[in-house]
Amino acid sequence: ALPQISETKVGLLHVFIQHTSASLTLNENADPDVRHDLEQAFNHLAPESFPHTHTCEGPDDMPAHVKASLLGASLSIPVCDGRLALGTWQGITLCEHRNHAGGRRNAPLMYRTLAGCALLACASLATAQDGAGDSAVFVPDNALTPNSTTAVEASGDNELPIATTPSEANGWTKLFNGKDLTGWTASENKDTFKVEDGLIVVHGDRSHLFYTGDVNDGEFKDFELWVEVQTEPQANSGVYFHTEYQETDWPMKGYEVQVNQSHGDPRKTGGLYGIVDVMDVSPVEDGDWYVEHITVKGKHITVRVNGKVTVDYTEPEGVEREGRMAGRKIDKGTFALQGHDPGSVVRFRQIWVKPLD
Known part of the structure; x- marks a missing residue:
């Protein structure tokens, strides 16, 4: 994310989209059905079948302008203790209203107070969007020094989606x-873990490595975790939940979320191991930090x-395996x-949890 955010005690992030057929909104980010239902609702409010006059770029042209006007082109989000002070379920969403759009450009601006003076950091952010639908807003880690303006692509080793970045203000707690x-x-x-x-x-x-600390006993x-x-090439690892300490062998209790970009196991990163697998092709690459x-x-x-x-999985009632x-x-x-095997090298940094019960 913008380095100015992590350096800010109290501030304001202002995000502006430089287009008339896309928009920004702040809404629930936990359930993907929300975005689907919002799209359905806006298609009902501004249907392509309406007899529009402005149709020079196709039947989706004017409906896109209507939807963009309804949602708006900018958002302002408070920053507290180096984190976006979003509500529990809130996320920033870039809404694409054209059926086949090109790249989209946003201008995130960070305002903060420093020794009584206002400091502004500005970046141009290009986000590639292929086809219709919504996409999360990304701010790259390699932007910016204060008071500079630089165009950067929304792809790189260390980008993380700002929509759900944890903070203590939003009920998250660090485990590491x-x-x-x-x-x-x-x-x-x-000695496998250092x-x-x-x-x-x-x-x-x-x-x-089992969490045995005091958070939530x-x-x-x-x-939410x-x-x-x-990961380095050929590495294999995983993140278990609903498990318990076990001195030897692979954990017998709980689910595992796979970590594997290029190891020989065909089950790749992001799958619920052995239950809902991501097969053969990982969504990320070795060497990149990801969430x-x-x-x-x-x-x-x-x-x-x-x-x-x-993974979007509901466990059947009474399941037996x-x-x-x-x-x-x-x-x-x-x-x-x-820690899977001696040939695997994996690194973890931020680990946060938010109990929901």
Whole structure:
């Protein structure tokens, strides 16, 4: 995100879109059905079948202008303690109203107070949009020094969606302090997990790092979990939830969200391992920092990778599974990070949780 955000105690982020057939809105970001229903509602309000006069770019031309006028071209979001002070379910959404649009350009501006003076940082942000629909707004990590103006593409190693970035103001709590493994317990081969330069580095024989700290007494049922991950080539790992400490072997209890871009296992990043798999092609690449955002509400599990839904799964009532999959059930428990094998090198940095029960 804009570095000025993390440096800001109290401020205001203003985002402006430089187009007349796309818009910005602030709405629920947890359930993708909300965006679908909003699109249906606006299509009803501004149908292509209406006898418009302005149709020089096709039947979707004027309806796009109407929808953009209804939603607006800018948003202002307060910043508190280096984070966007969004509500629990709020997210920033870029709404594309054309059926086949090109790139979209936004101008995010960051206002903050520094030693009694106003400081403004401005960036142009191009977001590629292929076809109709909504997309999250992204602000790249490689922008900007204060008072500079630079055009940057919305693709790169360290971009994270700002729509759901956690903050303590929004009910999130850090599980990793960035200094040591306080609150975490490794199983067999404990040297597999180390903290280096503020990161959890995973490299060594099979081991699992279980959260055993004080947050929520180390037990979570309904929650949101935010984990930032980076892998080296041929690495395999995973993020477990609803699990429990186990000294040896692979965890038998709980679900695993896969971490794997190029390891030989065909199950790739973002899948619910063995249940709803992302096969063969990972949505991200080795070397890039990305977010796995896991939400569990009742029997419903949603996994997002950099804001894109990769799993939308509701566990059937009374489900029974066999063998090593018998423990793959919604229950309650803790989280664990996987050290898969000596050839895998994986890094974790920000790990946040927001209990929902």
